[in-house]
Amino acid sequence: MKFVPTSFFPPVALDLTKRIPMYRQLYEWFRDAIVSGQLRPGQRVPSTRALAAELNISRVPVLNAYEQLQAEGYLQTLVGSGTTISESVPDHATRPTTTARKSDVRPKSANRISRIGTEALSTPPQVWLDSLGPFRSSLPALEHFPNRIWSKLVSRHLSVPSRQLMAYGDPMGYMPFREAIAEYLGAARAVRCDPREVMVVTGSQQGLQLCAKVLFNPGDPIWMEDPGYPGAHQAFSSAGVRMIPIPVDHEGILVKEGLRRCPAANGAYLTPSHQYPTGSTMSASRRVEILQWAAKSGSWIIEDDYDSEFRFESRPIGALQGLDTRSSVIYLGTFSKVLFPALRLGYVVVPPRLVQAFSAVRDAADIFSSTLYQVVLTDFIREGHFARHLRRMRTLYMERRSVLVDAIHSQLGGMLEVIGAEAGMHLVALLPPGIDDRQVARQAAQDGISAMPLSMCQLTKQARGGLILGYGGTDTTEIQDGVRKLRASLDKLAK
Incomplete structure (x- = not known):
């Protein structure tokens, strides 16, 4: 039997003003706690001496209560293990009673929840996220992460942790880490920034939420790529921002359509280097158009550069932020996809005039990100491990992408059309018109496949649905098997 330490024992409630004897109160408290599951089978209970001392009462009522509970089968005493909750509670104790508890009675006027909470309750379950099966989007190749090197770096800082490592941190982040990020972004992404303009966040999702709070008021309009990243939809919707869906094509967001639908929008959310989810890259002419619009209208551009490190057909495309001369672009990135999601570290590069506002809003949210992981990742970058890992992953993902594309063409060529396979860690497989992609995903x-339906990314209903197939965290053997299972799933729905 597995024993639960007594240190987790819940506080015992006694009312010394009642006429009910103390031993009886103790007996009833233990019985109710056992029946309700608050105390679990095998859990140790305090000794009579320890409980009496804790309650500041005589040991006699505790002894009497324990004896009664043992006699009725609620407690058992094992040699060398002390007194524990019985493995089998008496049958009569678990029978339902006809008297409703006060907590079960619904009040005449139920407590209300917010619009955000109501929308969350009405969202259908996303069963394709219930497992880490083949094709889970945004999942990197975790088995290839250099755990040994990472563990050594963690141990280096935990063996004798500094006061700075264990105390409260700066809402903007650990400065050496921000310096490393700024150096990396300048060299690899042509981002122009000073380390003081870099904010460390717990992933790009928090960065989006901060942008929504700092840059917009409820009701403000913002251009959103359609289809686009569902996490951005959630962040801006929860802040009450009015999303204006703007179509995308092979050159990125249709700026002229944005000007037609809402020329005075307060901002635009973009994934220009690798459009999520279609995979297109914003052309040079579109980049000039969107920057000219932002400069003229005084609007913000939020650039989400979520996986630009992995480009296979050509060299990585420079960030839109590097072309911005009016400080209109807020640049977001994350380490979740290039390292591992549980790391929960990302960054936001903000214009100088916004640094104080972002810092204050971040401080009110969760103060700061884990200093330990910031320190460790600083060493990981400075010592060259990060660059080496990126090179290995770029080669690995190129191979996995090729295997997936070939498998789809050979096994599902007449059923799926592949788009957006030139970069990143996922591709989109379009379904024939009229097929419900959510039904296919379910x-x-x-059948064990974690494929997100394309319609989850759409703000407006579009002619064709599809599946977003991640290949970063799926090896070549799983890819081949996953495509066969996907074919079987489609065959089942066709019957």
Whole structure:
């Protein structure tokens, strides 16, 4: 039997003003706690001496209560293990009673929840996220992460942790880490920034939420790529920002359509280097158009550069932020996809005039990110491990992408059309018109496949649905098997 330490024992409630004897109160408290599951089978209970001392009462009522509980089968005493909750509670104790507890009675006027909470309750379950099966989007190749090197770096700082490592941190982040990020972004992404303009966040999702709070008021309009990143939809919707869906094509967001639909929008959310989810890259002419619009209208551009490190057909495209001369672009990135999601570290590069506002809003949210991981990742970058890992992953993902594309063409060529396979860690497989991609995703989830439906990314209903197939965290053997299972799922729905 597994024993639970007595240090986790819940506080015992006694009312010394009642006429009910103390031993009886103790007996009833223990019985109710056992029946309700608050105390679990095998859990140790305090000794009579320890409980009496804790309650500041005589040991006699505790002894009497324990004896009664043992006699009725609620407690058991094992040699060398002390007194524990019985493995089997008496049958009569678990029988339902006809008297409703006060907590079960619904009040005449139920407590209300917010619009955000109501929308969350009405969202259908995303069963394709219930497992880490083949094709889970945004999942990197975790088995290839250099755990040994990472563990050594963690141990280096935990063996004798500094006061700075264990105390409160700067809402903007650990300065040496911000310096390393700024150096990396300048060299690899042509981002122009000073380390003081870099804010460390717990992933790009928090960066989006901060942008929504700092840059917009409820009701303000913002251009959103359609289809686009669902996490951005959630961040801006929860802040009450009015999302204006703007179509995308092979050159990125249609700026002229944005000007037609809402020329005075307060901002635009973009994934220009690798459009999520279609995979297109914003052309040079579109980049000039969107920057000219932002400069003329005084609007903000939020650039989400979520996986630009992985480009296979050509060299990585420079960031839109590097072309911005009016400080209109807020640049977001994350380490979740290039390292591992549980790291929960990302960054936001903000214009100088926004640094104080972002810092204050971040401080009110969760103060700062884990200093330990910031310190460790600083060493990981400075010592060259990060660059080496990126090179290995770029080669690995190129191979996995090629295997997936070939498998789809050979096994599902007449059923799926592949788009957006030139970069990143996922591709989109379009379904024939009229097929419900959410129904396909649900069936695939039952067959062990974690494929997100394309419609989850759409703000407006579009002619064709599809599946977002991640290949970063799926090896070549799993890819081949996953495509076969996906074919079986489609065949089931066709019957």
